[in-house]
Each structure stands twice: as structure tokens, then as C-alpha cells.
Amino acid sequence: xxxxxxxxxxxxxxxxxxxxxxxxxxxxxxxxxxxxxxxxxxxxxxxxxxxxxxxxxxxxxxxxxxxxxxxxxxxxxxxxxxxxxxxxxxxxxxxxxxxxxxxxxxxxxxxxxxxxxxxxxxxxxxxxxxxxxxxxxxxxxxxxxxxxxxxxxxxxxxxxxxxxxxxxxxxxxxxxxxxxxxxxxxxxxxxxxxxxxxxxxxxxxxxxxxxxxxxxxxxxxxxxxxxxxxxxxxxxxxxxxxxxxxxxxxxxxxxxxxxxxxxxxxxxxxxxxxxxxxxxxxxxxxxxxxxxxxxxxxxxxxxxxxxxxxxxxxxxxxxxxxxxxxxxxxxxxxxxxxxxxxxxxxxxxxxxxxxxxxxxxxxxxxxxxxxxxxxxxxxxxxxxxxxxxxxxxxxxxxxxxxxxxxxxx
Amino acid sequence: xxxxxxxxxxxxxxxxxxxxxxxxxxxxxxxxxxxxxxxxxxxxxxxxxxxxxxxxxxxxxxxxxxxxxxxxxxxxxxxxxxxxxxxxxxxxxxxxxxxxxxxxxxxxxxxxxxxxxxxxxxxxxxxxxxxxxxxxxxxxxxxxxxxxxxxxxxxxxxxxxxxxxxxxxxxxxxxxxxxxxxxxxxxxxxxxxxxxxxxxxxxxxxxxxxxxxxxxxxxxxxxxxxxxxxxxxxxxxxxxxxxxxxxxxxxxxxxxxxxxxxxxxxxxxxxxxxxxxxxxxxxxxxxxxxxxxxxxxxxxxxxxxxxxxxxxxxxxxxxxxxxxxxxxxxxxxxxxxxxxxxxxxxxxxxxxxxxxxxxxxxxxxxxxxxxxxxxxxxxxxxxxxxxxxxxxxxxxxxxxxxxxxxxxx
DNA sequence: GGTACTTTCTTCGTCACTCGAACGAACGCG
DNA sequence: CGCGTTCGTTCGAGTGACGAAGAAAGTACC
Numbered sequence: 001x002x003x004x005x006x007x008x009x010x011x012x013x014x015x016x017x018x019x020x021x022x023x024x025x026x027x028x029x030x031x032x033x034x035x036x037x038x039x040x041x042x043x044x045x046x047x048x049x050x051x052x053x054x055x056x057x058x059x060x061x062x063x064x065x066x067x068x069x070x071x072x073x074x075x076x077x078x079x080x081x082x083x084x085x086x087x088x089x090x091x092x093x094x095x096x097x098x099x100x101x102x103x104x105x106x107x108x109x110x111x112x113x114x115x116x117x118x119x120x121x122x123x124x125x126x127x128x129x130x131x132x133x134x135x136x137x138x139x140x141x142x143x144x145x146x147x148x149x150x151x152x153x154x155x156x157x158x159x160x161x162x163x164x165x166x167x168x169x170x171x172x173x174x175x176x177x178x179x180x181x182x183x184x185x186x187x188x189x190x191x192x193x194x195x196x197x198x199x200x201x202x203x204x205x206x207x208x209x210x211x212x213x214x215x216x217x218x219x220x221x222x223x224x225x226x227x228x229x230x231x232x233x234x235x236x237x238x239x240x241x242x243x244x245x246x247x248x249x250x251x252x253x254x255x256x257x258x259x260x261x262x263x264x265x266x267x268x269x270x271x272x273x274x275x276x277x278x279x280x281x282x283x284x285x286x287x288x289x290x291x292x293x294x295x296x297x298x299x300x301x302x303x304x305x306x307x308x309x310x311x312x313x314x315x316x317x318x319x320x321x322x323x324x325x326x327x328x329x330x331x332x333x334x335x336x337x338x339x340x341x342x343x344x345x346x347x348x349x350x351x352x353x354x355x356x357x358x359x360x361x362x363x364x365x366x367x368x369x370x371x372x373x374x375x376x377x378x379x380x381x382x383x384x385x386x387x388x389x390x391x392x393x394x395x396x397x398x399x400x401x402x403x404x405x406x407x408x409x
Numbered sequence: 410x411x412x413x414x415x416x417x418x419x420x421x422x423x424x425x426x427x428x429x430x431x432x433x434x435x436x437x438x439x440x441x442x443x444x445x446x447x448x449x450x451x452x453x454x455x456x457x458x459x460x461x462x463x464x465x466x467x468x469x470x471x472x473x474x475x476x477x478x479x480x481x482x483x484x485x486x487x488x489x490x491x492x493x494x495x496x497x498x499x500x501x502x503x504x505x506x507x508x509x510x511x512x513x514x515x516x517x518x519x520x521x522x523x524x525x526x527x528x529x530x531x532x533x534x535x536x537x538x539x540x541x542x543x544x545x546x547x548x549x550x551x552x553x554x555x556x557x558x559x560x561x562x563x564x565x566x567x568x569x570x571x572x573x574x575x576x577x578x579x580x581x582x583x584x585x586x587x588x589x590x591x592x593x594x595x596x597x598x599x600x601x602x603x604x605x606x607x608x609x610x611x612x613x614x615x616x617x618x619x620x621x622x623x624x625x626x627x628x629x630x631x632x633x634x635x636x637x638x639x640x641x642x643x644x645x646x647x648x649x650x651x652x653x654x655x656x657x658x659x660x661x662x663x664x665x666x667x668x669x670x671x672x673x674x675x676x677x678x679x680x681x682x683x684x685x686x687x688x689x690x691x692x693x694x695x696x697x698x699x700x701x702x703x704x705x706x707x708x709x710x711x712x713x714x715x716x717x718x719x720x721x722x723x724x725x726x727x728x729x730x731x732x733x734x735x736x737x738x739x740x741x742x743x744x745x746x747x748x749x750x751x752x753x754x755x756x757x758x759x760x761x762x763x764x765x766x767x768x769x770x771x772x773x774x775x776x777x778x779x780x781x782x783x784x785x786x787x788x789x790x791x792x793x794x795x796x797x798x799x800x801x802x803x804x805x806x807x808x809x810x811x812x813x814x815x816x817x818x
Numbered sequence: 819g820g821t822a823c824t825t826t827c828t829t830c831g832t833c834a835c836t837c838g839a840a841c842g843a844a845c846g847c848g
Numbered sequence: 849c850g851c852g853t854t855c856g857t858t859c860g861a862g863t864g865a866c867g868a869a870g871a872a873a874g875t876a877c878c
Binding site for chain 4: 420421422424425428453454455456457460476479480481482483484
């Protein structure tokens with residue numbers, strides 16, 4: 001196996017691999033398409049298309065699914081992608097929980113497990129929990145390991161491109177010396193991909209959410225921390241040092257409160273879950289001194305509670321400052337808001353858009369849609385699985401070889 | 410010729426094209442390298458390398474340049490890139506001038522011409538001036554058109570990816586209905602590439618300046634307007650609507666003066682050339698009411714004039730707010746400051762870095778170098794030519810065919 | 819200085835892959 | 849039912865990369 005420099009040279013086999021992946025992608029995207037149509041679109045010869053399709057069919061990735069409508073002659077046989085040919089494992093390491101999903105090749109969750117876990121301070125226990133949950137998922141669906149393409153892991157830390165398994169010592173000091181990638185690859189003997197949680201949320205949205213069909217998207221995760229991820233030309237963008245997307249520490253109020261990072265007025269100190277909850281306790285004054293949860297704020301806002309509305313308004317206004325900068329600098333096609341609080345929808349989007357409009361060029365705004373996520377709470381874990389899917393669709397070799405396709409129920 | 414959808418399919422010829430471009434790039438980067446070394450690095454077979462090199466040699470792009478040092482056996486014959494095999498035209502449309510350069514394939518300027526021109530309001534005159542200057546450059550060096558790869562044009566407007574020749578009607582309303590790309594392609598019958606000036610400044614820095622060797626860089630142009638350009642994975646990033654990099658309209662002071670764009674406290678209203686000069690007039694009080702030029706501010710700062718120093722300090726502080734946001738969001742490897750005022754060097758960098766340090770995550774800063782440009786005033790025009798060079802090195806077919814290599818002096 | 823070993827580069831036969839042409843199968847339409 | 853059209857396959861040809869072998873040109877060592 002060739003390692004490292006990845007010289008992009010092509011020989012006869014590489015030619016086949018490239019065309020093969022191209023076809024595989026097209027079939028995956030279109031869900032069903034005839035050989036003739038593929039030949040027309042790719043400008044490959046019909047004979048070549050047939051040969052490659054036969055290959056893919058033999059490896060279980062695609063199959064014939066009946067005839068299509070005639071265009072005046074013989075009816076085409078449609079080729080469909082076998083979403084169930086393989087499985088993928090997605091893992092989310094949150095601040096206080098671990099979530100594992102087992103998905104098919106269309107991002108559908110077959111099984112999921114999660115457990116509370118103090119990820120920040122307990123690397124050993126976290127890894128143990130992940131191992132157990134993954135095994136549970138595999139057992140629950142009777143999935144043999146050879147039908148698993150690989151494992152994606154979302155971590156709550158920036159990820160350096162050159163050592164994706166290692167956490168940032170500044171964010172997660174307890175993880176010094178651990179390498180998530182190595183550890184899990186060692187246990188399960190399959191490819192392991194690691195990336196930052198917000199990046200994977202972005203990927204999730206790009207594949208399954210608001211960004212479907214697009215190639216440039218920014219996702220903002222509103223939770224304990226405020227993170228963002230960029231998809232650029234269909235790929236996660238990590239920046240030179242892997243810390244692209246640290247939107248939470250943009251200074252939006254120079255007179256604001258001090259932040260853990262050592263700066264002052266960071267976005268996260270104003271609109272992180274902690275700040276929102278704290279403000280809710282002041283304003284909503286619910287039942288003495290117990291601070292309401294984010295969920296309660298969401299419900300309050302929906303029910304028309306003025307205090308909750310005020311909190312959401314403030315969130316939108318502050319966030320707008322950062323988003324406006326984002327639009328001017330990056331001009332993404334879509335900005336997607338995720339995290340529990342985003343479920344208030346327009347109640348957040350309206351003040352946010354107003355705030356952005358006051359600060360961003362109208363041309364930047366014109367090209368950008370700002371929406372809230374419609375994916376559920378497993379978006380990040382599914383995004384982790386999607387990272388594997390993306391890689392496998394690009395180089396077919398990642399799919400385990402000679403897999404005899406399971407016949408679905 | 411295939412047009413449009415650009416299906417990335419590969420046939421035998423495409424295989425050759427791909428490997429050929431790979432080799433051409435390697436030879437260009439290394440300047441001199443032996444066939445054997447190429448074979449080792451690319452993992453192509455020696456016979457294939459020889460065949461491709463023979464191809465390239467025949468088309469005049471490379472040639473043998475003597476023997477290298479032995480590694481214990483026969484001495485290798487070094488292959489060198491012929492920087493003078495073809496020429497490229499680069500055009501900069503500034504706010505008040507037009508600059509044209511004729512470069513070789515290493516970004517060296519062979520001839521240059523420029524003339525003052527009110528680009529903003531006079532599209533017809535501008536195009537006329539460009540045509541005249543380009544022809545002058547070609548005539549001056551007796552360069553036949555068949556030895557010109559193409560023309561790159563830098564324009565002072567965002568460029569929409571789908572119609573690069575058209576200016577933004579908001580920034581340059583007088584250019585409505587004009588298409589720079591079509592107009593010039595029609596006149597000179599060669600490929601024409603158009604992009605935003607800051608984007609091309611970024612490209613220039615990435616190829617010839619502070620970013621050499623890197624793939625991710627942000628360039629900030631400090632002039633009448635404040636623009637920025639991002640190089641991501643070696644390519645100019647334009648964003649969804651082509652307005653990525655509009656850093657000048659980031660709001661840094663909500664109490665600041667109103668801006669032409671309709672917002673308030675935009676960076677450009679505080680540190681654009683106009684604002685700097687105006688502030689200089691107040692502080693430096695030079696000779697009655699005449700405002701000093703940017704050049705005079707630079708000279709004053711260098712000479713230790715406290716007023717000029719104050720202006721530069723303020724510039725650094727404001728700019729730092731925007732740069733800090735940039736680092737957190739994008740985490741580029743290098744930020745390069747361009748424009749005349751940047752020539753003060755450390756006098757600007759010191760307050761800038763201090764300002765950034767107060768506002769950006771230390772991890773983002775750690776991976777990012779902030780420097781001033783060392784390229785001259787033709788950086789943008791050369792960047793425009795570089796856009797053509799980049800495209801041609803990627804698909805060798807762009808080089809005019811069957812060119813009999815000129816023998817240099 | 820001669821011999822053995824290395825490295826470089828080319829030559830030539832082989833192989834994998836794509837292409838194009840020709841063909842049979844399947845279908846719509848009159 | 850027959851004709852034209854579309855779909856998919858088969859087969860021979862062409863192209864380009866590869867590997868083995870060999871010639872050319874050095875180095876190292878006795």
C-alpha cells in the first residue's frame with residue numbers, strides 16, 4: 001500500500017479506479033440511473049460504462065432495479081445504489097455524553113446508543129464507553145465487522161491536520177498523550193477518521209440537511225461552546241492549524257466579561273449555553289434560584305414568554321455580529337445554525353437576520369441563506385459517519401473487498 | 410473541444426495529460442531535476458518518465474541542462490524548466506490607473522506599461538487603454554502572439570464565478586453591460602482570466618512572495634478600499650457569490666462614521682487611504698490645509714514623526730480587530746499585508762500583532778504568521794499573470810501547440 | 819588500471835483499459 | 849407487423865504505463 005506523499009499519478013489501474021469512483025458517485029447521487037444515461041453524462045463509451053457497472057455490481061455496491069421509461073426505443077435498465085451494502089459507525093464525543101450511531105450508506109441511522117460521560121476529564125473512561133457502545137451497535141444489528149466501511153469520530157476540540165487523533169492540549173489537557181484514532185483503530189481494526197464536531201455538523205448539513213446539493217456551507221453550533229465548521233468545495237476546511245471555525249472566541253463586545261481563553265467579550269461568554277441559562281435565571285426568575293434549562297428557554301420562547309424572547313433576541317443580535325463578519329470574509333452559500341437552542345427557528349432567525357443586515361454588505365447577504373438545522377440531535381454523530389462515506393465514495397478501495405451483498409429483508 | 414460540465418473522466422489520452430501535467434509542475438517547482446529523481450518521487454516507471462519528458466522537451470517547455478552529481482553511478486541529466494518558453498500578460502485595473510505587465514513563466518516582468526485612468530466611470534476608455542498598453546508590451550519585446558499563453562486581468566470589484574467578466578453593478582455601476590473577459594478575448598484572441606484584485610494579490614504572494622511553498626494564505630490590500638483574498642489549498646477562494654474577502658466592510662466600531670455601503674463603522678471608513686490621509690491632515694498639520702499623501706505618512710513614520718506613528722498605530726489596532734476574526738474563522742497559515750502603507754513594516758506589524766493578540770485565540774495565532782508584502786507595486790498585475798500560469802501548469806493543453814522554442818540570448 | 823558494482827536512461831514486449839463499430843434485444847409507433 | 853430508435857453487449861484495435869533487460873556512464877576498491 002502506498003503511503004504518505006500521495007503522488008497523484010495515474011496508470012491503467014488508476015484510470016479504472018478514477019472512472020469507477022466517478023460512476024459510483026453518480027449512481028449514489030442519482031439513486032437510480034441507466035447505463036445509457038451515465039454514458040451520456042460522463043462521455044464515457046457505453047462499453048466502458050457497462051464494464052464498470054458490472055464491476056460495481058459484482059462487489060455489491062449497486063444492482064439492477066428494473067426498467068425505466070423508454071425514450072422511444074428499448075427501455076433502459078436502471079441501476080440503483082445499494083444503501084445497505086455496507087455500514088458505517090459514527091461517534092460523537094460531546095462535552096458530557098458519548099453517542100454512537102450505526103448508519104447505512106445513505107446516512108440513515110440503523111441503531112444508536114449513547115451514555116452520559118465526562119469526556120473532558122476522563123479519556124480512559126470515554127474510550128471504554130465508546131468501545132462498549134460501538135460493540136453494542138454492531139451486536140444489535142448482527143453486523144459483521146467486514147461489512148463496516150470504517151468509523152468516524154467527532155471530537156470537541158480542534159483537530160490538527162497532521163495528527164487528527166490528538167486533542168488540543170489547551171482545550172482538553174487531560175487527553176494529552178492519547179490518540180483517539182490510534183486507540184480505536186487498534187481495537188476495531190478498521191479505518192478511523194477524526195474531526196472536530198462543528199466541522200462534522202457542517203458536513204452533516206451539507207449531505208443530509210439544508211446544504212444538500214451545495215458545496216459551500218458554514219455551520220454554527222450553539223451549545224456550551226460556540227463552534228463553526230466550513231465546507232468549502234465539498235470538503236471540510238480545517239485551516240492551516242486545524243483551528244478554523246473558532247467563531248466562539250470572536251470578540252464582539254470589548255467591554256464584555258472575561259473568557260476562559262484569556263480574552264474579553266468573546267461570543268461564547270455572551271451566548272454560550274452557560275450565559276443564556278444564567279441570563280434566563282435573572283430574567284425568568286423561575287422558581288427561586290434554579291436556573292432554567294435550554295429546553296425550557298426554547299419552550300418559553302415558543303409559548304410567548306417575554307423573558308425567553310428577550311434572551312433569544314439578544315442571542316440573535318450578538319450572533320449577528322459574528323455572522324456578518326463571516327459573510328463578508330467567506331461568503332458561504334448557506335449558514336446553518338445547529339444546537340438545541342436553534343430549534344426556536346424564526347424566533348432566532350429574525351433578530352439574527354436583522355442584526356446581520358445592519359453589518360454585512362448587501363451583496364454578501366443576497367447570496368447567503370441563513371437557516372436553522374432540521375437534523376436531529378444525532379446530526380454530529382451522523383456527520384462523523386458521513387466523513388467515512390465521503391472518503392469511501394471517493395476511493396472505492398475503502399469499501400471492504402469481495403463482500404457478498406447481503407440480501408435485504 | 411469539450412465544454413461545460415467538465416466530467417472528470419479519464420481515458421488513455423487523459424491519463425497522459427494528467428501525468429504530463431504532474432511532471433511539468435514538478436519540474437517547474439524544482440527548477441532542475443533528473444528523470445530518475447522524478448521517477449522516484451512520482452512512482453512512475455522510468456520509461457514513462459522518459460517518454461513524457463521527451464514530449465515536454467519537444468514542445469519547448471523543458472530542456473536538458475547538463476549533468477547532476479552522481480549518487481554512486483552514472484550521473485543524472487538534469488531537466489530544467491524553460492521559463493522563457495512562453496509569455497503571459499497581466500493587467501491590473503486599479504481605481505485610478507491601468508497597469509500591464511508581460512511576464513515569463515516564472516513571474517518575472519519583461520516589460521511593463523501603465524497609464525492613469527479613471528477606471529470607475531469610464532469603461533470604454535479603460536478598455537481602450539488596456540488594448541493599447543498590451544499591444545505596446547508585445548511590440549516592445551517583439552513577442553509574437555503565438556508565444557503568449559493568455560491574459561489575466563485584476564479588477565477592483567467582486568467577481569461572480571459564473572460570469573467573471575462582469576463587474577458588480579453595486580461597486581462599478583458604469584460597467585453595467587460590459588464584459589471584460591469577452592471584450593479582451595475578442596481583441597487578442599487568447600484565453601482571458603479575470604479575478605478580483607485582492608484575490609490576485611493573494612495569489613501573487615502565494616507564488617512569489619511570503620507564501621511561497623504554502624497552500625493557505627490570506628492577503629489584505631490596504632489602499633483606497635480594503636480588500637482581502639484567500640488562497641485555500643492553492644486556489645483562489647471566491648465564495649458562493651464571489652464576494653469572499655470583503656474585509657473592508659466588517660463593522661469594527663458601531664459608533665463609527667457611515668460608509669458608502671450603507672453601514673456604519675466599516676473598517677474602510679477608519680483605515681482606508683481616505684481616512685488615513687484625512688487624519689494625517691488633522692494631526693500632522695502639514696503646510697496649511699493640503700493633506701499629506703500616503704507616501705508622506707510612510708516617510709514620516711519612518712523618520713519618527715509622532716503624528717505619523719499615531720496614525721499607523723491606529724491603523725494597526727483597527728485592522729487587528731478584523732484580522733483576529735479572520736484568524737479564528739479561517740486560521741490561515743500566513744496573513745500578508747499589501748498596499749502602499751504596508752511598506753512601513755514593523756511599525757505597522759507591532760501594533761497590529763498586539764491588537765490581534767488581545768482578540769484571537771492563542772492557538773490560532775500560534776499557527777499564523779503576519780507579515781507585510783515584499784513584492785512591489787506590480788504585485789497585482791503579476792498576480793493576474795500568475796492566474797494564467799497556474800491554469801496552464803495544470804492543463805498543459807493551454808500552452809499554445811507546436812511552438813518552436815526560442816533560443817534565448 | 820582493471821574489475822565489480824551503481825545508477826541512469828532507453829528499448830521492447832506485455833498488459834490493462836478505453837474506444838468505436840457492429841450486433842442483437844427490446845420497445846414505440848403507425 | 850414492420851420500421852426506426854434506444855439500450856446494452858461483444859469484439860478487435862489503439863494507446864499508454866509497466867517491467868525486464870540492456871546499454872551507457874560513473875564510482876569504488878583492490
